[in-house]
Amino acid sequence: MAFANPNITAFAVEATEFPDLARKYHVSGVPKTVVNDEVEILGGLPQDAFIQQALSTLTSQVSTLTPPES
Amino acid sequence: MPLLSPADQDKLRESFAEMTRSVRLLFFTQTLDCETCPETRQILDELPALSDRVAVEDVNFVLDKDKAQQYAIDRVPAIAVLGLDESSQVHDSRIRFLGAPAGYEFISLVQAILLVGGRESILTEENRQRVAAVDKPVTMQVFTTPT
Numbered sequence: 001m002a003f004a005n006p007n008i009t010a011f012a013v014e015a016t017e018f019p020d021l022a023r024k025y026h027v028s029g030v031p032k033t034v035v036n037d038e039v040e041i042l043g044g045l046p047q048d049a050f051i052q053q054a055l056s057t058l059t060s061q062v063s064t065l066t067p068p069e070s
Numbered sequence: 071m072p073l074l075s076p077a078d079q080d081k082l083r084e085s086f087a088e089m090t091r092s093v094r095l096l097f098f099t100q101t102l103d104c105e106t107c108p109e110t111r112q113i114l115d116e117l118p119a120l121s122d123r124v125a126v127e128d129v130n131f132v133l134d135k136d137k138a139q140q141y142a143i144d145r146v147p148a149i150a151v152l153g154l155d156e157s158s159q160v161h162d163s164r165i166r167f168l169g170a171p172a173g174y175e176f177i178s179l180v181q182a183i184l185l186v187g188g189r190e191s192i193l194t195e196e197n198r199q200r201v202a203a204v205d206k207p208v209t210m211q212v213f214t215t216p217t
Contacts, residue, residue, distance in 0.1 A: 001210065002164040003185055004193060004201045008208045009142060012178055014169025015213040017106055018145065021168075022213060032213040051197045058204055 001054070074116050082180065086121035089187030093124055094160070096150040098143045100131045106170040110147035113171055123187055141166070149179070153186040173216030 002010035015022040015030060025034045033041040033050075038057045041050065074082070097114055099107045114126045129137050131146045141150040141162070149167040152160050163186045171179040185191060191198065 017169035
């Protein structure tokens with residue numbers, strides 16, 4: 001996504017090395033994706049669903065979205 | 071003793087051979103107080119040997135604060151993935167890795183190198199357009215563990 005848009009920066013964060021970040025973002029399982037400190041996506045999702053959730057607050061104000069139970 | 075087995079080296083050599091653009095990995099590191107910097111160094115050192123299109127450039131995180139700021143790096147070890155065009159102009163992919171790229175993270179790093187190196191994106195055309203339409207700054211953090 002970062003590669004497709006210069007407005008997007010993507011960090012792959014090794015959670016065990018940076019417990020401060022893991023705590024700050026309440027990382028209880030991986031992968032966990034945090035977008036602009038607003039959207040949290042836990043687990044892997046199909047591409048369409050992932051992008052829809054990741055971009056959700058960029059078009060409307062939604063606080064936190066979680067994926068359906070897998 | 072290399073970290074990558076001869077078989078893995080061959081596989082990577084084969085994948086990297088398809089790259090059409092060169093990639094530079096900016097490695098932000100520091101000598102003291104960085105437990106996984108030596109491990110990251112060891113992992114990264116194995117890559118340029120596998121392809122002329124992959125280079126690693128060290129950035130001293132303590133001394134080169136400007137560069138760290140330019141690439142939004144606030145901790146080490148960190149890697150910024152940069153692409154180089156035909157005229158050696160640098161293009162920042164804005165893909166970063168924080169922490170040693172071991173285990174699954176190594177696979178992600180290889181994928182990032184291949185993408186920036188010219189491989190086609192896995193995004194569908196529809197999703198590519200959705201992503202391209204984002205017109206404000208977005209920071210995505212993907213938390214992972216090595217296993």
